[in-house]
Amino acid sequence: MRPIGASDHLSALPELLRSWLPARRWFAEKGRPLQDVRVASRVALPPPPGLAGLDVLVLAVSFADGPDRHYQLHLARAESAPLGAAPVGEQGGHVLYDGLHDPAVTGWILRAIADGTTVDGLAFVPEPGAELPLTETGRVVDAEQSNTSVRWGESSILKIYRRLSPGLNPDLELHRALRAAGSTSVAALQGGIEGSLGGEPATYGLLQEFAVGSEDGWELATAAVRDGAPFTAEARALGEALAEVHVALRDELGTAEADPAAMAAYWTRRCETVAGQVPVLAPHVPAIRAVYDEVAALGSPVVVQRVHGDLHLGQTLRRPDGRWLIIDFEGEPAATPAERRAPDAAVRDVVGMLFSFDYAAFHHLLTRPGTDTPGEGLGSDTPQARAAHAWSARNRDAFCDGYAARTGSDPRAQAALLRAYELDKAVYQVLYETRSRPTWLPIPLTAIARSTSAPLA
Numbered sequence: 023m024r025p026i027g028a029s030d031h032l033s034a035l036p037e038l039l040r041s042w043l044p045a046r047r048w049f050a051e052k053g054r055p056l057q058d059v060r061v062a063s064r065v066a067l068p069p070p071p072g073l074a075g076l077d078v079l080v081l082a083v084s085f086a087d088g089p090d091r092h093y094q095l096h097l098a099r100a101e102s103a104p105l106g107a108a109p110v111g112e113q114g115g116h117v118l119y120d121g122l123h124d125p126a127v128t129g130w131i132l133r134a135i136a137d138g139t140t141v142d143g144l145a146f147v148p149e150p151g152a153e154l155p156l157t158e159t160g161r162v163v164d165a166e167q168s169n170t171s172v173r174w175g176e177s178s179i180l181k182i183y184r185r186l187s188p189g190l191n192p193d194l195e196l197h198r199a200l201r202a203a204g205s206t207s208v209a210a211l212q213g214g215i216e217g218s219l220g221g222e223p224a225t226y227g228l229l230q231e232f233a234v235g236s237e238d239g240w241e242l243a244t245a246a247v248r249d250g251a252p253f254t255a256e257a258r259a260l261g262e263a264l265a266e267v268h269v270a271l272r273d274e275l276g277t278a279e280a281d282p283a284a285m286a287a288y289w290t291r292r293c294e295t296v297a298g299q300v301p302v303l304a305p306h307v308p309a310i311r312a313v314y315d316e317v318a319a320l321g322s323p324v325v326v327q328r329v330h331g332d333l334h335l336g337q338t339l340r341r342p343d344g345r346w347l348i349i350d351f352e353g354e355p356a357a358t359p360a361e362r363r364a365p366d367a368a369v370r371d372v373v374g375m376l377f378s379f380d381y382a383a384f385h386h387l388l389t390r391p392g393t394d395t396p397g398e399g400l401g402s403d404t405p406q407a408r409a410a411h412a413w414s415a416r417n418r419d420a421f422c423d424g425y426a427a428r429t430g431s432d433p434r435a436q437a438a439l440l441r442a443y444e445l446d447k448a449v450y451q452v453l454y455e456t457r458s459r460p461t462w463l464p465i466p467l468t469a470i471a472r473s474t475s476a477p478l479a
Contacts, residue, residue, distance in 0.1 A: 036060050050185055051085065058083075065078040067130065098124055106162075131227075132155075152229075169182060183225060192351050192362050193350065197351060207267050208348055258427075260424065269429060279326065280366075290311055313442050316442070330353075380465060451469075
């Protein structure tokens with residue numbers, strides 16, 4: 023990969039990108055004052071027939087209010103752009119556009135992965151034994167936002183990471199470990215795209231099996247709440263799937279130990295920081311700290327391992343045969359790359375799913391019919407509220423039952439740790455909901471009240 027000089031034919035591109043980038047769905051810095059865009063590096067790929075050029079660009083985007091971010095763009099040049107290809111502009115008699123919307127470009131990428139091609143340090147790496155659909159046509163998945171995914175029929179899906187960070191992306195790293203372990207609770211890895219960023223290794227893309235016919239876990243759960251349908255069998259199966267993933271990651275990547283006092287200190291700092299930004303959290307801080315102090319007083323280290331890091335129902339799929347898959351191992355969006363790769367207690371993922379059952383059960387009560395008061399239905403003694411609490415409780419228990427059956431370790435037996443992780447998750451969600459979905463704020467606040475009202479052990 024080489025930097026771009028002033029005389030390069032792409033030297034006029036940054037000015038075009040200043041207005042083009044903020045309009046992309048995958049551009050994560052919407053609303054931030056964009057200061058500058060420059061092409062940090064370029065890999066010139068052999069253009070497929072019909073194209074005048076194809077470059078994989080790393081764009082360094084700077085802002086007036088914080089550090090630079092790096093984004094990946096497959097810039098194609100041709101006499102005209104395919105339908106839906108989001109033209110960037112015109113230059114030298116050619117249209118510049120996002121090449122991932124061109125089947126000729128994505129077909130070249132798939133072939134490059136199959137062949138194990140490397141171009142100027144950008145490596146297209148197949149997984150051993152993977153069979154790729156080289157005769158099919160790739161189509162962009164419309165629902166994708168933070169990344170861009172391309173699907174080939176019912177066989178494969180390629181995720182291109184738009185925002186790049188130095189270091190191996192845990193999504194690729196953990197999928198490789200799970201493939202090596204023979205895990206059946208994730209979609210099979212088929213390949214990856216790897217390069218560098220700032221002199222460090224970086225992950226550009228991941229190719230895996232497309233779970234054809236699968237249903238989204240969040241949609242299934244919320245439909246069950248809406249219809250009054252049972253979900254405990256699904257919740258238990260989800261617990262078993264997470265347990266299988268945790269055991270596989272532990273066997274492949276090992277475990278370590280963490281100091282519970284240091285963990286409690288980290289949670290306390292986060293809680294106090296969020297309380298300073300969200301005043302409604304402040305009255306809860308003393309009770310939250312009391313739970314953290316209980317963990318700090320544990321007499322032995324906490325076993326940690328590689329985990330999913332951002333698990334919820336929306337990160338799960340149910341196959342037509344009833345098996346559950348866990349997807350998207352990139353980690354918590356707000357975390358640094360180092361934090362995403364750091365080992366953590368397995369109970370963190372358990373808590374993520376338990377919290378998601380709360381969200382599935384309660385989100386429809388945030389504004390009851392006939393009132394404009396957000397969240398009034400969560401704490402009220404109505405049949406709807408009681409049913410939501412009961413639904414969540416049943417499925418939380420079923421999930422833990424399934425997890426315990428596969429691991430031999432019941433997360434509910436780690437009462438102090440479980441409650442502390444639940445509170446830390448709730449604190450994180452308080453900040454997220456305040457910034458992104460204010461009407462959902464009562465859900466984490468209700469969870470905090472529930473977790474801090476029970477007596478400490």
